[in-house]
Amino acid sequence: MGGALRGIFGYCFLVFMTRIVGRRPGKQMEPFEFVLIFFMGGITLTPMVGDDRSISNAFITIMSIALTHFLMAWLKQVSPGFGRIVDGTPLVLFEKGKRHIETMKKMRVSDADVMTAARNKGITSLDQIEYAILERNGQIVVLQSEDSQ
């Protein structure tokens, strides 16, 4: 029972922590943010396994994590409110030549982050951006203005 409960708790705790730390550890991850992911995962591992190094414990813990993940995905599907809590909501960063400065500040997204996404679409300057949207998975999607096309 301990392994299953520890697995469920560890999974939920890490989901909560990554949600609180912010959306940047998704697609916009910088090298220093790798440290966060590996460190949190590594530290969670030890108390999850405890002193039980048996195959039974490993199987039960993995299965309990898989079940929790399945349950969470199902809840996200049936309840949009739960989905917003776990994944957040898309946020507009740039809108018709205007920055949403509060959103960018609170989401810790800089112009350089937006420009990184823009260059991937062949956009060469910020003023060519019609919309920049921070997606729920952490990716910044950029739409080019018609004038600059």
Place this chain on the structure above:
Amino acid sequence: MPVNVPTKPVEDTVPKVNDEVAVGSDLEFQYRWWKFERIVWTFFLLIVIADVLGVFGRGPLAKAHARSKDGTIDLQYERVERFSTPSIMTVKFGPNAIRDGKIQLWVSQSVIKQLGNQRVVPQPLISTVGQDGILYTFPAASAPASASFALEPSSPGVFDFALQVPGAERLSARVYVMP
């Protein structure tokens, strides 16, 4: 035989920005989330400060000291322990604890069971079970003398324990074991 795949007409259910781009942004929720995040970050900061101080064990506030009124036992222990984490409890004996070149110390069963005593230093000459605990007999020359117990709590919870030199005052204390 062809499979009949269920279908439904596509509806434009995702709210748009400026009637142009379907984004589905929910700023009202986001403002509530940012407020919640501020509370959580403050809570995390308080937890970290409390941990550095030893509220959750292994810090200055966790260290405790108790002394029997008759001076036979002086106890140094950690009032907040952590589950399955080693710590040392030290018992110092006063001169009146030494009788016939020996010190006898009774410890309650909770020291062995819940607080997970792993070993006693120095090795006792005799360990006698009974009276809901263990009576250790150590060889002793003269005061100051001390014995150390290597503890490793076996489960989280709140546990009371007691120590006593037979014929002297009993010393009781409480330990909080964090998960």
